[in-house]
Amino acid sequence: MSESGQQARRDLYELLRSENTFEQKARGALELGRRYLDADNGHLTQIDQQTGHWEAIVSTDGPGGDFPPGLELDLGTTYCRRTIEADAPIAVSEAPNQGWADDPAFQQHGLHCYHGTKLILDGKPYGTVCFVAENPRKEQFSEDETMFAELIAQMLERELERERHEAQLHQQTNLAVVLNRVLRHNLRNGMTVIRGYTQLVGGKRDNDTMRQMALQKIDSILELSEKARQLSSVIAVDQEREPADIVSLVRDCVNSVEQSYPNANVTIAAEQEAQASILTSFGRAVEELIENAAKHGSDSPTVTVTVETVPKAVEIRITDDGPGLSRDEADVLETGEETPLKHGSGLGLWLAHWIVSSNDGTITPAITDDGTTLTITVPRGPMGSNDDQLTELSRARDQYKASFEEAGDGMTITDDSARILAVNAEAARIYGEDRQALLGRSMQEFLPSEFDFEAEWGEIQSSKMKRDELDIVSPDGGVSPIEYTAKTDIVPGQHLIVSRDISERKERERVLQATANRLETMVNLSPEPILALDATGAIQLWNNAAAEVFEFEAEAVLGERIHSLDLFNPSQASDFEERLERVLAGETIRNLEVQRQTGDDTTVDLRISAAPLRGEADSVTGLIAVTTDVSEEKARKRELEQTQERYRIVAENFPNGGVFLFDSDMRFQVAAGKGLEDAGLDPAGLEGLHVREALDGEIPSPFIEMCQAALDGESQRKELPFMNRTYQVQTVPVEDTDGAVYAGIAMTQNVTNRRERERFASMVSHDLRNPLNVAQGRLTLARESGEWDHLDHVESALGRIETLIEDVLSLSQSETAVEERELIDLATIVNNCWGSVDTADATFTNRLEGTIRADETRLKQVFENLFGNAYEHGGDGVSVTVGNRDDGFYVEDTGPGIPVSDRSTVFEEGHSSDSDGTGLGLSIVERAVEVHGWDIRVEEGSAGGARFVISGVEYEQP
Numbered sequence: 001m002s003e004s005g006q007q008a009r010r011d012l013y014e015l016l017r018s019e020n021t022f023e024q025k026a027r028g029a030l031e032l033g034r035r036y037l038d039a040d041n042g043h044l045t046q047i048d049q050q051t052g053h054w055e056a057i058v059s060t061d062g063p064g065g066d067f068p069p070g071l072e073l074d075l076g077t078t079y080c081r082r083t084i085e086a087d088a089p090i091a092v093s094e095a096p097n098q099g100w101a102d103d104p105a106f107q108q109h110g111l112h113c114y115h116g117t118k119l120i121l122d123g124k125p126y127g128t129v130c131f132v133a134e135n136p137r138k139e140q141f142s143e144d145e146t147m148f149a150e151l152i153a154q155m156l157e158r159e160l161e162r163e164r165h166e167a168q169l170h171q172q173t174n175l176a177v178v179l180n181r182v183l184r185h186n187l188r189n190g191m192t193v194i195r196g197y198t199q200l201v202g203g204k205r206d207n208d209t210m211r212q213m214a215l216q217k218i219d220s221i222l223e224l225s226e227k228a229r230q231l232s233s234v235i236a237v238d239q240e241r242e243p244a245d246i247v248s249l250v251r252d253c254v255n256s257v258e259q260s261y262p263n264a265n266v267t268i269a270a271e272q273e274a275q276a277s278i279l280t281s282f283g284r285a286v287e288e289l290i291e292n293a294a295k296h297g298s299d300s301p302t303v304t305v306t307v308e309t310v311p312k313a314v315e316i317r318i319t320d321d322g323p324g325l326s327r328d329e330a331d332v333l334e335t336g337e338e339t340p341l342k343h344g345s346g347l348g349l350w351l352a353h354w355i356v357s358s359n360d361g362t363i364t365p366a367i368t369d370d371g372t373t374l375t376i377t378v379p380r381g382p383m384g385s386n387d388d389q390l391t392e393l394s395r396a397r398d399q400y401k402a403s404f405e406e407a408g409d410g411m412t413i414t415d416d417s418a419r420i421l422a423v424n425a426e427a428a429r430i431y432g433e434d435r436q437a438l439l440g441r442s443m444q445e446f447l448p449s450e451f452d453f454e455a456e457w458g459e460i461q462s463s464k465m466k467r468d469e470l471d472i473v474s475p476d477g478g479v480s481p482i483e484y485t486a487k488t489d490i491v492p493g494q495h496l497i498v499s500r501d502i503s504e505r506k507e508r509e510r511v512l513q514a515t516a517n518r519l520e521t522m523v524n525l526s527p528e529p530i531l532a533l534d535a536t537g538a539i540q541l542w543n544n545a546a547a548e549v550f551e552f553e554a555e556a557v558l559g560e561r562i563h564s565l566d567l568f569n570p571s572q573a574s575d576f577e578e579r580l581e582r583v584l585a586g587e588t589i590r591n592l593e594v595q596r597q598t599g600d601d602t603t604v605d606l607r608i609s610a611a612p613l614r615g616e617a618d619s620v621t622g623l624i625a626v627t628t629d630v631s632e633e634k635a636r637k638r639e640l641e642q643t644q645e646r647y648r649i650v651a652e653n654f655p656n657g658g659v660f661l662f663d664s665d666m667r668f669q670v671a672a673g674k675g676l677e678d679a680g681l682d683p684a685g686l687e688g689l690h691v692r693e694a695l696d697g698e699i700p701s702p703f704i705e706m707c708q709a710a711l712d713g714e715s716q717r718k719e720l721p722f723m724n725r726t727y728q729v730q731t732v733p734v735e736d737t738d739g740a741v742y743a744g745i746a747m748t749q750n751v752t753n754r755r756e757r758e759r760f761a762s763m764v765s766h767d768l769r770n771p772l773n774v775a776q777g778r779l780t781l782a783r784e785s786g787e788w789d790h791l792d793h794v795e796s797a798l799g800r801i802e803t804l805i806e807d808v809l810s811l812s813q814s815e816t817a818v819e820e821r822e823l824i825d826l827a828t829i830v831n832n833c834w835g836s837v838d839t840a841d842a843t844f845t846n847r848l849e850g851t852i853r854a855d856e857t858r859l860k861q862v863f864e865n866l867f868g869n870a871y872e873h874g875g876d877g878v879s880v881t882v883g884n885r886d887d888g889f890y891v892e893d894t895g896p897g898i899p900v901s902d903r904s905t906v907f908e909e910g911h912s913s914d915s916d917g918t919g920l921g922l923s924i925v926e927r928a929v930e931v932h933g934w935d936i937r938v939e940e941g942s943a944g945g946a947r948f949v950i951s952g953v954e955y956e957q958p
Helices: 003-017 022-036 104-109 143-203 208-236 246-260 282-295 327-335 348-358 392-405 425-431 453-463 503-525 544-550 570-584 631-652 674-678 701-711 752-785 790-812 826-836 856-874 921-931
Strands: 041-048 053-059 072-074 090-092 113-121 124-133 242-245 265-270 275-278 302-310 313-320 362-368 371-379 410-414 420-423 465-473 479-491 494-501 530-534 539-542 589-597 603-614 620-629 657-663 668-672 716-722 725-735 741-750 822-825 843-846 851-854 879-885 888-893 935-940 946-951
Touching (some): 003 022, 003 143, 022 041, 022 053, 246 265, 246 275, 246 302, 282 313, 282 371, 327 362, 453 465, 453 479, 530 544, 544 620, 603 631, 657 674, 674 741, 725 752, 752 790, 822 826, 822 856, 826 843, 851 856, 856 888, 856 946, 921 935
Antiparallel strands (some): 041 053, 041 124, 410 420, 465 479, 479 494, 589 603, 603 620, 657 668, 822 851, 879 888
């Protein structure tokens, strides 16, 4: 057998050796088989071949599955009908392929896979152990799998036999108890009466009444004896269930009763047929109950017997108009339990109870002033034999073993001298000794020497039950604290001590107490006043800070109701008390602001937060409140408000920028300045926002850092880029009269134009310096040498200076947008621009046409600079072409082109690949394009030169 098969066997043996119930063992065994056979479900079934009844007694399928426990089927629709008749297990791995496609089981349930083994109980077929799967198997069932399924069946057979034998023992035991007590009771009473009347008859021989009474008692005893004989025979006989028509059976019983009691009016209300599987003795119980109704009614009793089929059962209701059963008799029918205080009026009812119970049925009495109705309910199919019923003796034994042996607490039984008679494993662990070694020893041996054992044991004996705590000393000297409950005389002369090792609990309590001590220390050291109230409002906690702020020592207020103290200004006291009541009702309050007038008439501003304390079942047991002295915060807030007013006037008139006042939380309190609106910002929308939240989080990080530095007492000045502008930012702290920083100010000024002018000045001074140096140098040489050729170079340098000045003026005069536009014919303006540029022998092609609205001067700057740039870099042989695009136009040349690496910088001021160039021409072009709202980019031309594309242009419709 494979390793997995061996492990499955080991698991099965371990499962069946456990103390679980039969149902738990069976389900566990089926689950092992289901996994080993790779099936969907496993079932233990009970089958009645005579009635064709199939029932899943135990199943691995859940209540919501297709084959749950308790499912009943027609045997003819199951594969098990073949298994119950076969001598060997039946294994089907693929039903259609094995010729089972027309089988009713496959047609009904569609199960491709089935493995079934027959169960034999007391030499007769009981049912099956089967495993099923909806999908087919890839391979046939192996020999190992079949052997394992057979092993499960054999093990469950033994468990069923054991259960059946225990049930039989239960019946015999209860029969002995019934016969002993009932016969003893009834015979004793009957014989006493007979003896008395016999004595009287002896004195008065002519007294027929007394003789009649004696004869009646003798007859009663004989009847009782006959009933006992019947009861004994019914229980002792090993009967088999057989299908029967309950309606016919009831009719036979009624006929028999009517013959014995001709004055009784017995009627039957029943269906035509009601089938059930019953023992042969069942009719005796029905007849006994009908006879009881006729016998104990009036002189002409009326009895109605109703037979009705209900789900899974048949009900027989016997209704009479008699005086009704006594409570004791009803208990006999319902439970069958017999006690010295409850014997019924004879064995007839016991007989009925036992027979109906043996058929897995019940008897339910309903007693009214009009009579009694007895409802007999018996399953239509077998619900399992008596094997499934644990006996009272077995149940008591199992309960005792479970509670004593498996209890988590220590269990010790002692005699009157406190000597140990029995202990469980946990008690032995507590005492630190082997269980066997503890037997016979005195409990006193395990207690500290100073413990007064005699007094304690005497108190236990006198009080009958006692709970307490004490220390147990083990043989190695270890001490374990325990809590115990002692109950005397659980049986006469034996006493039970239930003990629990509370070492861990004591340790937890110690840790908890240490934690509580630390928390108490922390609370008392807290600079914030902390107080706690119980559910009535009485003060339970009052730390040192609370004593200082409220000017009451803890000793004076603990236990007092907080409403009795004048803690706050009278105008706020009622609101405070109402808020506390809401907290005690389960609400939490935060940041309640109140004021208190101190003894020296100083006003203290306080902020209180409180939350409920909860106990068991989430009930409110009190509250805890934390108070913060916010007097300084309030003072700073007032100073900040005054500061806001002072700075707002300045900020609103601040030119070309903005002024921001922010508090210690870095929230803008004032935001104003003429430059804010110019930048498209709403000053009012900024106030109240955190610096990080302003402008949807787009505030530069350095600005935030400067604000934080101001709150830290440091002034800073920096230039920061923002929204395509350059701002000079200065932050400074705002201090109160004591020099403490409580706010900060940030001043921003737009210095973009200033920096542009400075950059122009720097660039122009740099670019003018070269031609000036040339002119000065050549003039000096001309003077010294007298050679006038040097003046040509001076003229060239002056021309260079003139060109540079014109370009700078053009660039500096550029605006941010064109305000007025006019209709311009593109073909005309392009031709004019080409004619105004010195391009010598360059070739020009004008393919541009159409009309647009634009600023003529700015548009001329675009074309003239692009034409000049083409000639400057392409020379006399360059060709220039201008043409239309869908959204604009282009200017293309056949010059050397512009490298890809330079295309992103060609429009920057000062960029030039020619030493004689100013580097401003393309910057002027870009400015002129942008003020129209257009875009410009550079590409490679069709002939390898440069192509400048202007897009975003709107043509006028003709």
